[in-house]
Amino acid sequence: MILSAKAISKTFSGNRALSQVDFDLNADEVHVLFGENGAGKSTLINILLGVLQPDDPGLTIDGVAITKLDPTRANDLGIAVVLQEFSLVPTMSVIDNLFLGRELKGTGFIDRRKMRQVATTRLSELGFRIDLNRRVSELSRAERQMVEIAKAIIRKPRILVLDEPTASLTDSEADHVLDIVQKLRASGVGIVYVSHRLREIQSLADRVSVLRNGVLVGTVTRAEGITEGRLVAMMTGRQIGSLFPVIDHAPGKPCLEIESICAGDGSFADVSLNVSAGEVVGIAGLVGCGKGSVGRAVFGLHATAKGRIRLNQQDIRPRSPRQMLRAGVCYFPSDRNAEGLAGIRSIAENCAIASLDLAKFGWIRQEHEQTVVRDAMKRLAVKPMDPSAAVASLSGGNRQKVMLARGLLRKTDVFIFDEPTVGIDVGAKIEVYQFIADLVARGAAVLLISSELSEVLALSRRIYVMHEGSIVRELQGENMTQENILEGFFGHRLQNDEREVA
Incomplete structure (x- = not known):
């Protein structure tokens, strides 16, 4: 020893x-x-x-x-x-x-x-x-x-x-x-x-x-x-049958449609995908393949050179996060500490920061803010249940929940999750997965960007696989297997007659 x-x-x-x-x-x-x-x-x-x-x-x-x-x-x-x-x-x-x-x-x-x-x-x-x-x-x-x-x-x-x-x-x-x-x-x-x-x-x-x-x-x-x-x-301290909830996908109207978009810096090119209300669509790929940049581009954080993005069947050109928030898109970055949260500020401030434009006559309604923040914290089981606590004092899982709570404070149609469970424990993962399931149940469209194969396979109705900035596979039904995703990681494309059709 x-x-x-x-x-x-x-x-x-x-x-x-x-x-x-x-x-x-x-x-x-x-x-x-x-x-x-x-x-x-x-x-x-x-x-x-x-x-x-x-x-x-x-x-x-x-x-x-x-x-x-x-x-x-x-x-x-x-x-x-x-x-x-x-x-x-x-x-x-x-x-x-x-x-x-x-x-x-x-x-x-x-x-x-x-x-x-x-x-x-x-x-x-x-x-x-x-x-x-x-x-x-x-x-x-x-x-x-x-x-x-x-x-x-x-x-x-x-x-x-x-x-x-x-x-x-x-x-x-x-x-x-x-x-x-x-x-x-x-x-x-x-x-x-x-x-x-x-x-x-x-x-x-x-x-x-x-x-x-x-x-x-x-x-x-x-x-x-x-x-x-x-x-x-x-x-x-409790028995848990499975990490992943059963998600009843019920695709409705198209919420997010991307057609042949290309990044201004070349990190991705000719990317096309779509997400409907009531479903989770995954993007899988190795680190550096460009999958994260696609999510950032939709939220106005990554410049595009050409292509078309439609939100709720209306053309839109993402220019800034504020514009996309107002349009009904919520994005959760992969690095919560560097990009998602202000550690020295309180839980309440971090939860409400994306909803400041909802203030009445330019004034923050603090009593209303505290009420909605507490409701969001309860729904996600944030600990401690103290809106005044500094985010820097929280564990990784609770920091992630604070960031997710933002999506509950305003009307949102499309949720983009980029590596939503990086560095959080199993208990917190279960709560995040249930949060995603609840969003889908109420009719939201969810784009899940993840490097965790088990995660993207268990939660998604359809999966796009990226390799070196391009989508090489779209998998659905019986074709959604770990082997097919891994083959896509290395650039292998499915033939048209091999693709599973819904």
């Missing part, structure tokens, strides 16, 4: 975040921490990293009791971390980020040649293809995640903490990361793994420890059976 934490408790301003939690880690083991957002996982991780101090000492590393651990000592002991929120410097290059604070030196000067050799070798071993000279600000979210992983692994740690390392990756990219984790385990590295992807947990975990409300509910070993039903029941 290389790490042991006994009876760990942590209290913040009188509120106990962890209560008498036991956790340990062996070399060549993947020990998964599982639980809802706010269950105490991040608090425990920060204690293991020396960022937070427990109420009472209880850490042992290599059999030696640690009375006080700080990040510097944790680093010296061989503990590395990949956190869900990026710690990269956007204005610096990839190579400078990889060695930031631990630059290699020769004869008193930074040895950039040696750094480049080491970085190239390690990235090659990981199978990551990233230009070392590019600025981090120029990278996609998936590429930034790869840099974060490489930054931790380049130190050859003994203990590696991975917090949602595949949250921004497609299934194929995630599979590659899982291969790396398995190789690290085989080499003797002890890995603390946090994930809400049950497929990953079942594939990797030697043990799973489940936290709920700061308390260790129990630990399940691979031999005992790491099943979806068992873990979700332990996490939530």
